[in-house]
């Protein structure tokens with residue numbers, strides 16, 4: 001009969017009303033991200049808390065958006081020293097190619113997703129500052145496998 | 146009636162309208178939210194209760210913009226032309242056995258006359274904004290709301306005939322008591338057809354989905370109200386909600402016994418609450434429809450009005466007139 | 482002046498600026514009206530308009546409510562994806578392609594992977610094909626859901642849109658668990674896929690499959706089952722078979738006209754030859770048919786996903802995926818059936834590290850081209866729903 005579909009529609013909306021809201025009250029409530037969720041790039045550290053990065057620059061070349069930048073200086077003995085590892089989070093598209101490419105597992109896609117900021121300067125991050133690259137330490141102390 | 150009395154009544158009407166507006170907007174958001182699996186406003190104040198109040202403050206303090214090319218005079222007065230009739234339409238509402246702004250013998254007529262002024266304001270708003278979207282919205286409103294006036298009025302005729310009066314107070318009074326010992330004497334039972342017509346036509350009168358042609362947001366953005374902002378828009382918005390209240394209140398008076406409880410006598414102090422509760426139930430159903438249905442197309446809606454609603458309601462008026470005239474004769478013949 | 486009212490109109494129209502057919506619903510011009518000066522209204526619909534689904538700009542010429550002519554003006558979302566691809570290495574291009582059709586990125590990614598594999602002669606392990614098909618079907622369903630919801634919105638029904646978001650949320654959770662992202666997946670690469678199904682995702686998909694049918698029939702009842710909706714959709718926005726073919730329409734829009742053409746079945750790729758599904762067809766090519774075809778496709782989607790989850794083979798999820806892939810000089814074309822139609826990648830390589838030229842055959846672009854034909858003659862409201870029924874995604878159209 002003409003109109004039965006309309007009445008059925010009324011019943012469905014009412015049924016959904018009783019199902020209750022599905023809203024997640026962010027920021028009080030937060031959903032857990034799946035393991036693979038890709039958000040801001042973050043450096044990884046070894047057991048002693050030293051960055052794993054060897055300053056090989058592969059990630060820098062890999063990033064399609066040229067978001068990563070490593071300022072590396074070399075000491076006299078040829079060891080690499082990371083002056084700054086700059087990451088422009090505002091321009092990053094969280095594609096994960098840098099992490100995939102890093103042969104030393106030195107960076108990861110973290111689960112940090114609350115990236116909004118009031119200060120434009122916060123969109124450029126310095127991931128590592130003034131540390132020896134991992135390979136350098138290995139050369140010096142030989143404590144790294 | 147003294148001047149003070151008149152002023153007092155006006156003030157009461159205004160307060161009622163504003164409170165209604167605020168409550169209804171909150172209710173609409175909550176009801177639609179729940180129907181749509183959302184929560185609705187819940188941040189400002191407890192349960193988001195202060196959300197609408199804040200919105201009103203926002204509207205009041207916003208800059209009052211008028212497009213350069215708009216027809217200034219018409220543009221400025223159109224919101225009031227929409228608002229004032231819906232404000233005045235509170236006059237004939239009967240909130241209790243002794244509680245009404247005033248008793249008019251032709252109160253119902255006044256209410257319908259006033260609500261039928263609204264399309265004029267809408268058309269003016271649409272025309273004077275000098276925006277193509279507004280113009281289309283205004284024209285639609287003019288075409289549709291005027292068309293739907295007809296079935297709205299015709300559907301009210303049934304209860305009027307049963308009560309034998311155009312005075313809302315007497316229509317309500319005529320619905321006291323029971324039929325056959327247990328059915329409340331609400332006119333909706335014999336007049337179910339008229340009620341359906343009334344429900345549809347009133348949804349169209351208040352421009353709610355599925356009949357919100359004049360502000361169809363997916364087609365015309367907001368139609369006639371496109372260029373309005375600040376409190377001018379606020380007035381239009383308020384008028385829309387107050388119209389919703391009025392058609393629901395009139396429906397309550399015509400078909401659902403107004404302020405009376407079924408079966409038991411209603412104490413005078415309870416009457417307004419019963420009336421408001423019934424009216425809000427009606428409004429809830431209107432919102433429910435709003436949350437559930439897609440929109441008609443403009444030509445379908447017009448032909449639906451002229452080809453279905455008006456013939457049906459006209460036929461019903463004739464049928465009911467015959468029934469009412471013949472009933473005593475038949476009853477007499479049967480009893481003899 | 483002749484006595485024939487139609488002719489009378491023609492004569493008055495001849496001198497006027499806008500000769501045209503009779504306004505909607507009129508069979509002859511009422512006496513006196515033909516001397517009235519009437520003007521057509523030219524309306525700029527978009528690029529900011531709630532119903533143009535993005536930044537589409539449509540110029541419509543109106544006679545009252547009736548649309549006389551319509552013209553789409555494109556390019557507001559142009560980002561030069563095809564040109565940018567020329568400076569990206571082969572495995573980097575999917576990040577761009579995700580942004581072409583942002584509602585169903587996995588289809589574009591897969592088309593790219595297929596095109597590169599075809600040219601470079603890469604063999605893909607069986608499981609990768611199945612994973613691709615599974616992800617594409619999940620994505621197709623999510624994309625159709627967005628279409629269904631916005632289509633309902635165009636018709637004025639708000640409820641289905643929000644119900645659909647609940648449904649889609651579950652799907653996106655699944656996709657996020659697999660690919661790591663909800664929208665910009667970057668999952669399918671030349672050579673295979675990036676990762677295997679994670680633990681626990683199987684249960685998630687099955688949980689969704691449990692409710693998918695119920696939710697879909699509820700939403701279908703709210704729209705397709707609603708008489709008001711049917712009244713509006715039947716007979717409006719008719720695109721006949723000849724027009725559809727002439728404009729190169731594909732996908733649901735083409736199948737709604739009765740042309741039985743589905744790449745998944747006719748030019749099989751990935752795991753589709755091993756799967757069992759039907760291709761819903763329409764007859765008249767009006768909005769109702771497009772609606773029915775897509776909803777039918779969604780039902781088939783559920784069926785396909787069930788098969789894909791049940792039959793997922795064991796094995797490697799990817800062959801060798803190289804970061805410095807060298808593709809021999811030559812050309813290739815690979816197409817997939819995206820939710821919108823035939824999504825093709827035409828790839829030309831000169832043997833270098835980056836493509837020489839990449840062209841995206843975006844189905845929505847061809848489907849949109851028909852607006853001029855499809856909108857004229859309807860009312861504004863019809864124009865809106867017809868546009869909605871074409872299921873356009875501006876990211877893919879403007880690229």
Ligand code: SF4
Pocket residue numbers: 041062063064065066067068091092093094095096097098099
């Ligand atoms: S995630 Fe992608 S865009 Fe971001 S830094 Fe890594 S490679 Fe660059």
Ligand code: SF4
Pocket residue numbers: 052053054055056057058059060070101102103104105106107
């Ligand atoms: S993060 Fe990884 S790829 Fe980048 S420089 Fe460090 S070690 Fe190399």
